[in-house]
Amino acid sequence: MLFPTVEFALFFLFSLLVSWSTVRHHVLHKTVLLVLSYVFYGLWNWHFLPLLFIISLYGWIASLGIASSRRPRVWLVLGITACLLTLAWYKYLLFFVQNLVNLAALMDRQIGLEMESPMLPLGISFMTFHAISLMMDVARGKLREVPSLPDAMLYVAFFPQLIAGPILRASQFMPQLYTPPNPNRIETSRALMLIAVGLFKKVVIANSLATLLVDDVFTHPAGSSASQTLLGIYGYAAQIYCDFSGYTDIAIGCALLLGYRFPDNFNNPYRSATPQEFWRRWHISLSIWLREYLFIPLGGSREGQVRTLISLMLTMLLGGLWHGAAWNFIIWGAWHGLLLCIHRVWDDYWSARNDDAWRYSKTWLICSRLLLFHAVCLSWIFFRATDFDSALAVINQLFVGAWSADLPLGMLICVGLGIGMQYIPEKFFLRLQYQAMQIPVWALGALFALALMVIEVLGPSAPAPFIYFQF
Amino acid sequence: MLRRFDSVKRMATTVAMATVIGLIIEAGGLSIWAQRLEVGVLREIANPITQGWEQTVSFVHLDAPRRWALEAKASLDHVMMPEPMTAQGVDTTLQATENNTSTVVSQTKTNTTKKSKRSGRKAESDIALPVAVNFSGNEKIQIALVGDSMMAVGLAPVLRRALAKEENVNTIRAYRSGTGLGRPDVFNWMEEYPKMRGVHKPHIIICAIGANDAQGFQIDRTVYAFGTPQWNAVYAERVRNFLKLLGQDGARIIWLGMPAMREPNFSKRMMAVSALTKSVVAEYTQVTWLDPNPFLNDESTVFAQFRVNQKGQMIRLRGDDGIHLSDEGAAYLLPSILSWIQAQQKFAVQKSN
Numbered sequence A: 001m002l003f004p005t006v007e008f009a010l011f012f013l014f015s016l017l018v019s020w021s022t023v024r025h026h027v028l029h030k031t032v033l034l035v036l037s038y039v040f041y042g043l044w045n046w047h048f049l050p051l052l053f054i055i056s057l058y059g060w061i062a063s064l065g066i067a068s069s070r071r072p073r074v075w076l077v078l079g080i081t082a083c084l085l086t087l088a089w090y091k092y093l094l095f096f097v098q099n100l101v102n103l104a105a106l107m108d109r110q111i112g113l114e115m116e117s118p119m120l121p122l123g124i125s126f127m128t129f130h131a132i133s134l135m136m137d138v139a140r141g142k143l144r145e146v147p148s149l150p151d152a153m154l155y156v157a158f159f160p161q162l163i164a165g166p167i168l169r170a171s172q173f174m175p176q177l178y179t180p181p182n183p184n185r186i187e188t189s190r191a192l193m194l195i196a197v198g199l200f201k202k203v204v205i206a207n208s209l210a211t212l213l214v215d216d217v218f219t220h221p222a223g224s225s226a227s228q229t230l231l232g233i234y235g236y237a238a239q240i241y242c243d244f245s246g247y248t249d250i251a252i253g254c255a256l257l258l259g260y261r262f263p264d265n266f267n268n269p270y271r272s273a274t275p276q277e278f279w280r281r282w283h284i285s286l287s288i289w290l291r292e293y294l295f296i297p298l299g300g301s302r303e304g305q306v307r308t309l310i311s312l313m314l315t316m317l318l319g320g321l322w323h324g325a326a327w328n329f330i331i332w333g334a335w336h337g338l339l340l341c342i343h344r345v346w347d348d349y350w351s352a353r354n355d356d357a358w359r360y361s362k363t364w365l366i367c368s369r370l371l372l373f374h375a376v377c378l379s380w381i382f383f384r385a386t387d388f389d390s391a392l393a394v395i396n397q398l399f400v401g402a403w404s405a406d407l408p409l410g411m412l413i414c415v416g417l418g419i420g421m422q423y424i425p426e427k428f429f430l431r432l433q434y435q436a437m438q439i440p441v442w443a444l445g446a447l448f449a450l451a452l453m454v455i456e457v458l459g460p461s462a463p464a465p466f467i468y469f470q471f
Numbered sequence B: 001m002l003r004r005f006d007s008v009k010r011m012a013t014t015v016a017m018a019t020v021i022g023l024i025i026e027a028g029g030l031s032i033w034a035q036r037l038e039v040g041v042l043r044e045i046a047n048p049i050t051q052g053w054e055q056t057v058s059f060v061h062l063d064a065p066r067r068w069a070l071e072a073k074a075s076l077d078h079v080m081m082p083e084p085m086t087a088q089g090v091d092t093t094l095q096a097t098e099n100n101t102s103t104v105v106s107q108t109k110t111n112t113t114k115k116s117k118r119s120g121r122k123a124e125s126d127i128a129l130p131v132a133v134n135f136s137g138n139e140k141i142q143i144a145l146v147g148d149s150m151m152a153v154g155l156a157p158v159l160r161r162a163l164a165k166e167e168n169v170n171t172i173r174a175y176r177s178g179t180g181l182g183r184p185d186v187f188n189w190m191e192e193y194p195k196m197r198g199v200h201k202p203h204i205i206i207c208a209i210g211a212n213d214a215q216g217f218q219i220d221r222t223v224y225a226f227g228t229p230q231w232n233a234v235y236a237e238r239v240r241n242f243l244k245l246l247g248q249d250g251a252r253i254i255w256l257g258m259p260a261m262r263e264p265n266f267s268k269r270m271m272a273v274s275a276l277t278k279s280v281v282a283e284y285t286q287v288t289w290l291d292p293n294p295f296l297n298d299e300s301t302v303f304a305q306f307r308v309n310q311k312g313q314m315i316r317l318r319g320d321d322g323i324h325l326s327d328e329g330a331a332y333l334l335p336s337i338l339s340w341i342q343a344q345q346k347f348a349v350q351k352s353n
Helices: A006-021 A026-068 A072-106 A124-139 A149-157 A170-178 A188-219 A226-257 A275-281 A284-295 A305-323 A327-353 A362-384 A388-400 A409-423 A426-438 A441-458 B008-025 B027-036 B041-059 B064-080 B093-118 B122-128 B149-163 B189-197 B229-246 B264-281 B327-352
Strands: B086-090 B141-147 B166-175 B204-208 B217-219 B222-224 B252-256 B287-290 B306-308 B314-316
Touching (some): A006 A026, A026 A072, A026 A124, A026 A149, A072 B306, A072 B314, A124 A149, A124 A170, A124 A284, A149 A170, A188 A226, A188 A388, A188 A409, A188 A426, A188 B149, A226 A362, A226 A388, A226 A409, A275 A284, A305 A327, A327 A362, A441 B027, A441 B064, B027 B041, B027 B064, B149 B166, B149 B204, B149 B327, B166 B189, B189 B229, B204 B327, B252 B327, B287 B327
Parallel strands (some): B141 B166, B141 B204, B204 B252, B252 B287
Antiparallel strands (some): B086 B166, B217 B222, B306 B314
């Protein structure tokens, strides 16, 4: 069930009604949310419901073991291994087998392996990351008690974040399950604004860019002029931002209406001036997850520069691989790892010299923002292209294609909106939210309905699935 | 009064207000949604309700906001949205690959012809479709890629890249994911195809369609369940009509059947759609049937996601969904399609001589 559909609207209205009408009976309330979350997932493919349960079970059993056993580390390793093996089975096994066979072929050896990849369960990466977070947070003493099995199941399966995040850390979400949501503290205006903005980003900007510009440029680079290709690359940067941040805006808005709080997942990432800043603004929940559970256990930045750089590179490589079992994602991760490493060395060098006042000038800020944006766009080419050759073909087209000014106005507006909206001062949205808080409830409801109608009319007829569903 | 937090009551009032106003101003959109639902209980219930609601809203002119918005969008569309682009290019692989696979196509073609000779419909169909391809040696060859996501994913990118190398070839993109011949109420190919091809008159059409058609449909109040003789009769007639539309300017058509799918039940349904389409295609001598299965797997009706090539490399033939072709998978079909295209060019030259 996709967010921008009538089916989800009906499902969500029903969920809202049932969850708030049971809020006085806390256990019943949580059970209702759990059942609704399983129904939500089962409507996509009920065959994978046992998998959702099993992953939650891994997390819960390992958490119990960690909390009560004399050897918590063993339980932690066992639990994480079980989660990662499940993820590997569905997502990575065939990739490794394929590369093994191809490597053998390069060395003139033939390996006769006949395999079929299992169907990839929707949101499996998010499920496993939640289960791992549960175990890690119990091991680190960040939870006051080991959650019950139903609570652990609800944490992994809570439907607004189940398919594409944001990735909630257990220490962030579990405390919200200790007490029922407060029926007098619902941020309605913020929630509705997030849902409307999220739908606009996804349905109008991301879908239009995908179906009318980006798919075409990346499917057949040689068929586009250099200017169309450049617009297509910027278009993909805008598309993936609007697609993913739109999804999380809707998820955060829905959770708020249900009385739960999710962390922000995006904070105007294309305004970043450094790679480090970019990862503090882009897919924040994944960045924090990778930092907390991968970069720091690998040594973090306390073990000297070389070790830090190695940890950074490894974290980003694995972060790339998390997105998908393909070399283009690994290249994408490696590129971001390299950017982070270069920036760290550069930063250390200039910090040590003490004559880096120019680095804080407005001119340098603009230059570094432009530079970083284009470095990120370059990485998106590899992320979007189906393979390495296609990515090179897109880049090549920028140099061999003709430059023309006949770019479609609608696409220019979409790209401009997708990227430019990140430069709108935060004050503007706060003021908008402030205005929304002041108007009567009937007017707020009417405005929201009107916004939905405009979004429905402006969106292209051909839908495009959420990009992050495949991860 | 400024308030950051609301009570459940206030929130419920806001949501209820949004729902009521949304139901009024989005009555048209809801009606379209209900019409597009798969045939079943939900559609049975939703369709009459939403249609009745739309009529009521329209009667009291409360549908005006949506109508205005649609009119405003339509008037801006031609300024804002890109024109359908065409790709041009040459294909040097035409000659190189001809010998490898042309026999497969020829065999299929011969079989098709034999079958069509036996068919009582042949004479009627030949009258319905012009038999000659209309391009000459000097003219740019217009090749249309037609179909649903089976064309859009894998096949179209590979074909377009291959055809882009040919200077005298113009590729027309007339494919749309999520469509089919089964549900003209959702996407009517008979109306949309002429718009998609625009002013171009294709000489050659490569068509791959049917992946979304293994479902029931409703005509007036009658429900046609998938696979029943009545469904088969209606679907076959739609394929015939579509072929007549595609071939009305004398285009020569190659129709790609459905490959075996990973999910066994879905695969069985796809094979049924393919078999039915093949039997219709056999009625037309100027339409060639290409079964993709022998190219993807030696055991022709068994799904294969990978295959090992002659160099011992493992090649991914299908996407993760177990439905669509990967680029490498589509590349296995490419030589046959290209050699068929070349055969049509030769045919045209012979005709003009």
